[in-house]
Amino acid sequence: MGFRFLPLLVMINNIIVVILVIVTLVNAGQQPPSPGYYPSSRFRSMSFHQGYKNLWGPSHQSVDNNGITIWLDRNSGSGFKSVKPFRSGYFGASIKLQPGYTAGVITAFYLSNNEAHPGYHDEVDIEFLGTTFGKPYTLQTNVYVRGSGDGKIIGREMKFHLWFDPTQNFHHYAILWTPMEIIFFVDDVPIRRYPRKSVSTFPLRPMWVYGSIWDASSWATENGKYKADYRYQPFVGKFSNFKASGCSAFAPARCRHVSASPYRSTGLTGQQSSAMQWVQSHYLAYDYCRDSKRDHSLTPECWP
Numbered sequence: 278m279g280f281r282f283l284p285l286l287v288m289i290n291n292i293i294v295v296i297l298v299i300v301t302l303v304n305a306g307q308q309p310p311s312p313g314y315y316p317s318s319r320f321r322s323m324s325f326h327q328g329y330k331n332l333w334g335p336s337h338q339s340v341d342n343n344g345i346t347i348w349l350d351r352n353s354g355s356g357f358k359s360v361k362p363f364r365s366g367y368f369g370a371s372i373k374l375q376p377g378y379t380a381g382v383i384t385a386f387y388l389s390n391n392e393a394h395p396g397y398h399d400e401v402d403i404e405f406l407g408t409t410f411g412k413p414y415t416l417q418t419n420v421y422v423r424g425s426g427d428g429k430i431i432g433r434e435m436k437f438h439l440w441f442d443p444t445q446n447f448h449h450y451a452i453l454w455t456p457m458e459i460i461f462f463v464d465d466v467p468i469r470r471y472p473r474k475s476v477s478t479f480p481l482r483p484m485w486v487y488g489s490i491w492d493a494s495s496w497a498t499e500n501g502k503y504k505a506d507y508r509y510q511p512f513v514g515k516f517s518n519f520k521a522s523g524c525s526a527f528a529p530a531r532c533r534h535v536s537a538s539p540y541r542s543t544g545l546t547g548q549q550s551s552a553m554q555w556v557q558s559h560y561l562a563y564d565y566c567r568d569s570k571r572d573h574s575l576t577p578e579c580w581p
Contacts, residue, residue: 307440309555313548314539315465317449320367320522325357328521332358332487337511344371344517349382349490350510356489359521362390364483365534366523369451369462372405373515374414376444379407381494381505384514386450388484397424399480401459403450405443406436406497407505407512413438415562416450418461418469422480431575435469436563437556447517454523455534456481457543467537467545467553468560474578483526490514 324343331338334355338347347355370386384405391398402419416437425431441448451462459471459480473479490512494504505512524532538546545553565571566579573579 307559309440309466309559310552311548312466312546312552314546316367316453316462316535316537317369317451317465317520319535320369320520323519323521325516325519328519329357329359329486329488332356332489342517344515344519345488346513346515347488347490348511348513349492349505350512351507354489354491356487356491359486362393362483362485362526363388363454363521364481364524364526364528365455367451367453367520367535368486368523369449369518369520370488370516371447371449371518372443373445373447374405374443375513376442378410378506378509379414379512380409380498380503381492382407382490382512383493383497384490384512386452386488386516387486388452388454388480389487390482390484392485394424394482396427398427399423399482399484400426401452401454401480401484403452403461405514408498409503414443416443416463416468420459420471420480422478432565433471433576433578434563434565435561437463437468438560438562439463440556440560447515449518451520453535453537454480454484455536455543458537460537460545462537463556466556467549468556470545470553471578478576478578486521488514488516 325340325345334353337353337355338345345357368388372386374384385402387400387402389398389400391400400421402417404417406415406417408414416439418435420433449464453460457473460467461469492505495501523535538544538549565576
């Protein structure tokens with residue numbers, strides 16, 4: 278009897294595959310609705326040297342036209358760091374990624390205090406996970422709090438695909454961090470909001486702004502299945518249109534925190550929230566809070 282149903286099962290499977298392909302094609306290139314407000318327009322751009330300095334790999338970076346190009350080859354990667362730490366603010370950069378085979382390579386723009394608190398640090402990440410031919414980049418957002426990234430990994434990853442090809446043009450990526458929330462933006466569209474639900478799950482100590490490119494072959498692409506292949510070196514990341522505005526670690530207590538919306542309050546407008554929900558419904562690839570394999574006793578912010 279089982280053999281009589283085999284052609285039917287094959288046909289059903291083929292139909293499912295076709296439907297999935299159609300859904301993928303329909304989603305590809307769809308633009309998110311307008312957020313109605315564009316935070317990047319509120320903050321003045323700066324040149325690389327106005328706000329940043331080399332951190333490592335000086336021979337693998339080049340500064341020109343107010344931006345910086347960094348690259349990875351079999352000898353080294355490269356990284357840079359803001360000249361001052363912040364306790365809140367809006368931090369953005371326009372970034373263009375390398376096309377082709379980039380598996381195992383991470384291009385990152387992030388906040389961290391790892392140098393001030395080694396082994397017990399905070400971090401807020403925008404990371405582009407390299408890919409193989411024909412597959413899109415994955416943008417990973419992450420939040421580490423008080424050493425949760427130091428050996429005892431308690432990541433808070435949300436991963437996205439993008440509604441454009443990030444290798445064709447520069448696009449603006451930003452983190453807004455206040456004592457009450459963290460919001461991640463792509464071209465001024467909010468893609469994730471991480472609210473402060475407790476002191477233990479939110480970074481509050483001053484952090485610096487960083488950019489880097491490095492070899493993360495052990496995990497970056499499909500959990501380490503594909504490694505960096507240096508036949509395709511150098512792997513290049515281009516950064517420009519830097520923005521870093523907010524309360525530095527040395528600012529007086531009365532320094533006012535920046536906002537993601539037209540209002541001074543925290544949170545997003547209704548239109549911004551709708552745009553974020555649209556992105557998450559169309560382009561969200563992974564949410565740690567929905568991962569049944571995770572120990573959610575370690576991530577109480579996921580609790581209802």
